[in-house]
Amino acid sequence: MPKIIFRLFLSFVLFVSIFVLIQRFLTPDSFGKYGHYRAYSIDDNKARVSYYKGEEKCASCHEDIFDLKDSDLHSEVKCESCHAPKIDANTDCEVMPPIVEGTIDFCGTCHAINLGRLKKGAPQLNFKEHKEGQNCIECHNAHAPWELTE
Amino acid sequence: MQDQYQHLYQALSQVEGYIYPNDIDLHWGLMIVLYPYITGLVAGAFILASLERVFDVKVLKPTYGLALLTALAFLLVATLPLVSHLEHPFRSYEIFMTPNPTSAMAIFGFIYLWYLMAVLLLEIWFDYRRDFVIWSKTSTGFKKLFYKVITLGINDTDEKSAKLDNKLGYFITVLGIPSAFLLHGYVGFIFGSIKANPWWSTVLMPVIFLFSAMVSGIALVMVIYMVVCWVRKVRIDMPALDTIAKYLFYILIIDFTLESLDQFHRIYEAEESFDIIKVLVSGKLNITLLLMQVMLGTVIPLFVIGLFQIYKPAEKIRKTAYFIVGIFVLIGIFFMRWNVVIGGQLFSKSLSGFTSFKAVYYGMEGYLMAALWLILPLGILAFLLWLMPPWKKLSYHD
Amino acid sequence: MGTDRIKNNRRKFFKTSAALIGGTIAYSLIKPLEVISQVEDKPKTTDNKELPLWGMAVDIESCVGCGKCAEACKIENNVPEEPFYFRTWVEQYTVKNDGEVKIESPNGGIGGLKQSVPDEDIFKSFMVPKLCNHCSEAPCVQACPVGATYISPDGVVLVDDSYCIGCSYCINACPYGARFMNPITEVADKCTFCYHRISEGLVPACVEVCPTDARIFGNLRDKKSDLVKFLQKNPTQVLKPHLNTHSRVFYNGLSSEVR
Numbered sequence: 001m002p003k004i005i006f007r008l009f010l011s012f013v014l015f016v017s018i019f020v021l022i023q024r025f026l027t028p029d030s031f032g033k034y035g036h037y038r039a040y041s042i043d044d045n046k047a048r049v050s051y052y053k054g055e056e057k058c059a060s061c062h063e064d065i066f067d068l069k070d071s072d073l074h075s076e077v078k079c080e081s082c083h084a085p086k087i088d089a090n091t092d093c094e095v096m097p098p099i100v101e102g103t104i105d106f107c108g109t110c111h112a113i114n115l116g117r118l119k120k121g122a123p124q125l126n127f128k129e130h131k132e133g134q135n136c137i138e139c140h141n142a143h144a145p146w147e148l149t150e
Numbered sequence: 151m152q153d154q155y156q157h158l159y160q161a162l163s164q165v166e167g168y169i170y171p172n173d174i175d176l177h178w179g180l181m182i183v184l185y186p187y188i189t190g191l192v193a194g195a196f197i198l199a200s201l202e203r204v205f206d207v208k209v210l211k212p213t214y215g216l217a218l219l220t221a222l223a224f225l226l227v228a229t230l231p232l233v234s235h236l237e238h239p240f241r242s243y244e245i246f247m248t249p250n251p252t253s254a255m256a257i258f259g260f261i262y263l264w265y266l267m268a269v270l271l272l273e274i275w276f277d278y279r280r281d282f283v284i285w286s287k288t289s290t291g292f293k294k295l296f297y298k299v300i301t302l303g304i305n306d307t308d309e310k311s312a313k314l315d316n317k318l319g320y321f322i323t324v325l326g327i328p329s330a331f332l333l334h335g336y337v338g339f340i341f342g343s344i345k346a347n348p349w350w351s352t353v354l355m356p357v358i359f360l361f362s363a364m365v366s367g368i369a370l371v372m373v374i375y376m377v378v379c380w381v382r383k384v385r386i387d388m389p390a391l392d393t394i395a396k397y398l399f400y401i402l403i404i405d406f407t408l409e410s411l412d413q414f415h416r417i418y419e420a421e422e423s424f425d426i427i428k429v430l431v432s433g434k435l436n437i438t439l440l441l442m443q444v445m446l447g448t449v450i451p452l453f454v455i456g457l458f459q460i461y462k463p464a465e466k467i468r469k470t471a472y473f474i475v476g477i478f479v480l481i482g483i484f485f486m487r488w489n490v491v492i493g494g495q496l497f498s499k500s501l502s503g504f505t506s507f508k509a510v511y512y513g514m515e516g517y518l519m520a521a522l523w524l525i526l527p528l529g530i531l532a533f534l535l536w537l538m539p540p541w542k543k544l545s546y547h548d
Numbered sequence: 549m550g551t552d553r554i555k556n557n558r559r560k561f562f563k564t565s566a567a568l569i570g571g572t573i574a575y576s577l578i579k580p581l582e583v584i585s586q587v588e589d590k591p592k593t594t595d596n597k598e599l600p601l602w603g604m605a606v607d608i609e610s611c612v613g614c615g616k617c618a619e620a621c622k623i624e625n626n627v628p629e630e631p632f633y634f635r636t637w638v639e640q641y642t643v644k645n646d647g648e649v650k651i652e653s654p655n656g657g658i659g660g661l662k663q664s665v666p667d668e669d670i671f672k673s674f675m676v677p678k679l680c681n682h683c684s685e686a687p688c689v690q691a692c693p694v695g696a697t698y699i700s701p702d703g704v705v706l707v708d709d710s711y712c713i714g715c716s717y718c719i720n721a722c723p724y725g726a727r728f729m730n731p732i733t734e735v736a737d738k739c740t741f742c743y744h745r746i747s748e749g750l751v752p753a754c755v756e757v758c759p760t761d762a763r764i765f766g767n768l769r770d771k772k773s774d775l776v777k778f779l780q781k782n783p784t785q786v787l788k789p790h791l792n793t794h795s796r797v798f799y800n801g802l803s804s805e806v807r
Contacts, residue, residue: 002314003304008272015267019246026247028711035593036250037698041708045700048744051624052753081616081757084623109660110614110759116640116661116673117612121760154731158632168651168807170678170725171634177716177729237714237734244694244713255693255717345791346687346723499725500807502651 051085058083065143072144076121082106082142102137157508167503174505176495179515181235183491184523186337186359187366187484188228193334194367195221196270196326201397203323203547212387213394215540216378217371218274223531225266231523232258234514254340265333269326275300276319278538280545283307296537316547334363341490348423348501349430349494354412361405366483368398373476376469378535388465392458395472398479399455406448409486426501434496434504439489447482451475594684594703600767601703601796602741604755605778606677608801611762613638613675615657617754622658624742624753626732631655633728635739636679636754641805643671649805676806677762679754680705680726680739681787681795688718688727697736703768703796704741712736723791741765768796 033039058079059066069075082100100106104127113124131139141147161174199217202210233239249256283305286297304311335356341347342355372394379386416424431439454475458468497504510516594601621636622629631654638657642650642665650665661675682705689697689705696712699705712735719727719736730737742752746765750756755765766775784798787806799806 004311004314004318007302007304012268023247026243028248031248031695034701035698036248036252036695038695038708038711041698041706041711042700044709045706045740045743046747048625050745050748050750052620052745052750052756054750054756076761077759078757080620081759084620084757105659109616110612112660112662114613114640114661114663114673115667115670116642116663116675120610120612122612122614155630155632158630162631168639168653171631171637171653171656172719172725172728174632175729177719235715237729238712241694241711241713244696244711248695250693250695252690253693253717255691255715258693340717344687344691344721346721495720499723500651502807 052080053085055079068141069143072146074143074145100142101135102140102142103135104132107136107142161506161508164506165503167498168500169498169503169505170500173495173498173500176492176505176507178491178495179235179507180517180520181231181515181523183484183487184231184520185228186334186363186491187487188224188231188523188527189334189337190359190363190366190483190487191370192221192225192228192265192367193330193360194364194369195224195371196330196367197364198368198371198394198397200323200327200330203320204327207393209389209393211546212390212541213371213375215277215538215543216375216535218270218277219534219538219540220371220374220531221367222270222274223527223534225262225270226530227523227527229262230526231520234519254336254343257336261329261333261336265326265329269322269329273319273322273326274538276315276322277547278543279304279315280307280312281538281543284544285542293537312545319547331360335360341494346499347494348421349427349497350490352412354408358405358408358412361401361408362483362486364401365398365405366480368394368401369476369479369483372398372472373480374531376473376476382541384541386469388468391472392462392468395455395458395468395475398476399452399459402448402452402455402479406452409448423501426497430493430497430504434506435489435493438485439493442485443482443489446478447485448479451479451482592684593699593701596701597769599702601769602682602746603703603766603768603775603796603798604679604682604741604752605764605775605782605784605798605800607762607764607778607782608674608676608799608803610760611638611675611677612760613640613657613661614759615655615660616757616759617677617763618656619658620753620757621739621742624745625740627737628731633730633737635726635737636677638675638677640673640675641803642673643805644669645671647671651807672803674801674803676799676802677754678724678726678787679797680722680741681724681793681797682739682741684794684796685792687721687723687791687793691717691721693717700743704743704746705738706740706743707736707738709733709735723788723793 028038028040030039031037034042055066055078062079066079069077069079108127110122111125113126118124136142139148141149158174165174195217198210199214199221201207202214233242236242245256245259249259279301282297282301284307286294286301289297338356338359341350341359342352344350372391375391375394376386416427454471458471462468463471492507495505496507511518513519615638618634618637621627622634625635627633627635634656636656637653638661639651639653640657640661640663642652642663644650644665646669652661652664654661657675657677663673665673682699682703684699684703686697686699686705689699692698693715694711694713696708697705697718698708714729714734714736716729716736719729722738727736727738729735742750742754745752751765752763755763764775764778766773768776770776778800779798782800784800785802786793786795786798787802788795
C-alpha cells in the first residue's frame with residue numbers, strides 16, 4: 001500500500017493502543033463496580049466524623065436534666081437542638097461544653113412572633129411586649145419552661 | 151481569607167429579589183465565555199476553508215491556507231482557558247480516563263483530540279507535504295530541520311503522490327465538516343441540555359452556537375486576511391474578500407433568524423421563566439445583548455454587507471467597511487457567548503431574583519487573562535505563517 | 549502483468565480501508581445513540597431491594613423557621629460559616645394582600661427567620677426548608693463529565709471528593725440550587741443526607757435537631773417506617789415536578805407560591 005497511508009494507519013493504531021493502555025493504568029481500581037464512579041468513594045463518604053451524638057448519649061450522663069426535660073413541654077425538643085456540639089475533633093462535653101445563653105435572641109429563634117409560624121406548636125411571643133430587655137432564663141427553666149422562677 | 155469572601159459579601163448586598171442562597175456566586179466566568187468563542191472561531195475558519203476545497207468556491211483560494219492555519223492556531227489555545235478554570239486542573243486527565251457517557255462535557259477531550267489530530271493536522275499536512283519536501287531542500291537552520299522532520303520521511307514529489315495527497319486531503323476535509331459541526335455543536339449542547347436553566351435550555355442552542363461560530367470564524371479570517379495582506383504589502387484579492395463578506399452575510403442572516411426565533415418563541419409562549427428573563431434582557435443584559443450583540447454585532451453588519459450586495463461602492467470604501475464590520479461581528483459574537491454564559495447565571499434558579507457579576511482585571515478569571523488567551527493564538531498564527539507561508543506554496547490542490 | 553497486479557492491490561486496499569474507516573465511523577456514531585436508547589432498560593444502581601432507599605418528607609405545616617436544621621448541618625458537615633454555602637436552608641414565604649410574594653432566606657434561616665412585613669399586609673406566610681432532593685434521575689449525576697458525583701446503591705446522591713475536577717457543571721445542572729463549590733475542599737459539595745450518620749443507624753443532623761418534627765427521614769422501602777406512614781397519610785408534592793427529576797424529598801402543604 002502507499003507509504004503514507006500505511007504509516008498513518010500504523011501511527012493511529014499505535015496511538016489508540018497506547019491510549020487504551022494508559023487508560024487501564026490510570027483508572028482507579030474500584031471504578032465501575034456499582035456504576036460510573038469510584039466505588040470506594042462510598043466508604044470515604046461513610047468515614048466522616050459525627051459531631052451530633054443524639055439524645056441518648058446526652059442522657060447517659062445527664063439523666064436528671066433529661067428527665068426534667070421529659071416532664072415538660074420541651075420534651076419534644078432534642079438536647080442538641082439548643083446545645084449544638086462545638087466542632088473540635090471530638091465533642092467531649094468536659095473539654096468543650098456546649099453552653100447556651102438563654103437570651104431573648106436565642107429563644108426567639110423558635111418563639112419570636114412571626115405570622116409564618118403561628119399555626120405551629122411552639123408558643124409565639126412578641127418580645128417587645130413580653131419582658132423586653134430581660135433574659136428568658138431569668139424566669140423560665142429552659143429544661144422545664146412552665147416551671148417559672150418568680 | 152476574608153478578602154476571598156469580600157466580593158461575595160458585596161454581591162450579597164446587591165442581590166435583587168430572592169435567590170437560592172447557593173446561587174450567589176457565578177461559577178462560569180470569563181474563561182468559560184472564551185472557550186466557546188475560541189472553538190467557534192476554529193470551526194468557522196475551517197468551514198470557510200472547506201467552502202473552497204469541498205464546495206469548489208474557487209474564488210476563495212487565497213484564503214484557504216490562511217483559514218486552516220488560523221483554525222490550527224486557535225485550536226491549540228482552545229483548551230487552555232478551560233483547564234485553567236478548573237479547581238483541580240491536574241485531575242483533568244480523568245475526562246479521558248473515565249468519561250461519563252451521559253455527560254456532554256465528557257466528549258470534550260475526544261472530539262478535541264480527534265479534530266486536532268485526525269482532521270486539522272492531517273489536512274494541513276496533506277496540503278503542505280509536497281511543499282515541505284521542496285522547501286526542505288532550499289531552506290536552512292530551524293526551518294530546514296522542521297521541514298525534514300514533518301514530512302515523516304515521505305519525500306515523493308511526483309505527480310502520482312501529489313494526486314494521492316490531494317485525494318486524501320479532500321477525504322479529510324469532507325470528514326472535517328461534520329467534525330467541525332460536532333466540535334462546536336457539542337458546546338451548544340452542553341448548555342442546551344441543562345433543563346435546570348431556562349435561558350440555556352432550548353433545542354436551538356447547538357444550532358445557534360454553530361451558526362454564530364461560523365459567523366465569527368468567517369469574520370476572523372476576513373479580518374486576518376486583510377491584516378496579513380497589509381503587513382506583506384500585497385494587494386488584497388477583492389473577489390475573494392467580496393465572496394467572504396457575501397458568505398458572512400448569508401450565514402449571519404441564518405444566525406440572526408435562529409436567535410430571533412428563539413427569543414420570539416420565548417416571548418410568545420411566556421412560560422414560567424419568562425417573567426425573570428424579560429427583566430434579565432431588558433435590565434442586566436440590555437447593553438451586552440441589545441446593543442453589543444444585536445445592534446453592533448448583527449444589525450449593522452447585515453445592513454452594511456447587505457447594502458453592498460445591491461450597490462457596490464469603490465474598493466477602498468468596501469475594504470474599510472469590511473474591516474470594521476468584521477471587528478464588529480467578532481465583538482458581537484463574543485458578547486453572544488457572554489450573554490449565554492454569564493446571562494444564564496445572573497438570575498437564580500428560584501426564577502425570582504438576580505445576583506451580580508464581578509468584573510476582575512487580574513487573576514485567573516480576569517480580563518488580562520482573557521486578553522492573553524486571545525492574543526496568544528495570534529502570536530502562534532504569526533509563527534505558523536512564517537513557518538508555512540501559504541503564499542509560497544508551489545503546488546495547489548485542484 | 550506486474551503493473552496490473554499492483555493497481556489491483558491498490559484498489560483493493562483503498563476499498564478495504566474505506567470500508568474499515570467507514571465502518572468505524574458508523575459504529576462510533578451509533579454507539580452513543582445506543583446509550584441514549586438504553587436509558588429505560590439500563591439497570592439502576594438503586595435496584596437492589598435488600599438495601600434501603602433513603603428519602604425525606606418535609607412537613608411545611610410544622611416548620612417554624614427556627615433555622616436550627618441549617619445551623620446543625622453546617623456544624624455536622626464542616627460547611628463554611630459564611631452565608632454563601634448551604635447544604636440546607638429555610639425560606640420564608642410571605643404572600644401579601646396585594647398578591648405580591650416575598651421570599652427571604654437571610655443566612656439560610658440560621659438564627660431564626662424574622663417577620664419582615666407588617667401584620668396588616670400579610671395574606672399568608674409559611675416556611676419552606678430546602679435541601680438536595682436526591683433525585684432518582686438526578687440531572688447533576690447526568691452532567692458530571694468524570695463520574696465524580698453518583699447515586700449510591702441506597703439512593704443517596706454523593707460526591708467523590710478525591711475525584712471531582714471542580715468544573716461546576718453539576719452545580720449549574722441542579723434545578724434546586726442545592727449544590728455549591730466548597731471554598732475549602734475546592735470540590736462540589738451538597739447535602740448527603742448525612743451519609744456517615746444514616747449508615748450507622750442515626751438520622752441526619754437536620755432531622756435530629758428539628759424541634760417540631762418538620763423533617764421526616766426514612767427508608768422508602770420499609771412499609772413500617774415513619775416516612776412511609778407519613779407519605780401514606782398526607783398528600784405530598786415534589787419541587788419542580790415538570791422537570792421530572794424523580795425527587796425523593798416530598799413536601800406536605802406545598803403552596804403554589806413556592807419556588
